[in-house]
Amino acid sequence: MGVRHAREYADILNELTDAVGKIEESYTFFEMEPEEWEALGAEDRREVMEALADDVFYGLGEHAQIEVGGGAVIYNSKHHVIEVSQGDNVIQIVRLI
Secondary structure, eight states: OOOOOOSOHHHHHHHHHHHHHTSTTGGGGGTOOHHHHHHSOHHHHHHHHHHHHHHHHHHTTTOSEEEETTEEEEEETTTTEEEEEETTEEEEEEEOO
């Protein structure tokens, strides 16, 4: 199926990277422990979140919702957006067109 988008993938990835970085304990997606996450510098953390965003983007092509840490990333194909939420709150919407 795949996630349909008309915007540049690099722009979507950048926004999605920022969004997943706002989810509490998002690093647990890669089975990292809090100590491992804390030991990383800012640049390394950004790289981990970018890898997470990339994995989630492609995963949304198969599953409309993916749990990440204390939140979820949801592909809303009807509205051409990816919603990033934590609990009952949408913390960011990434537009795909």
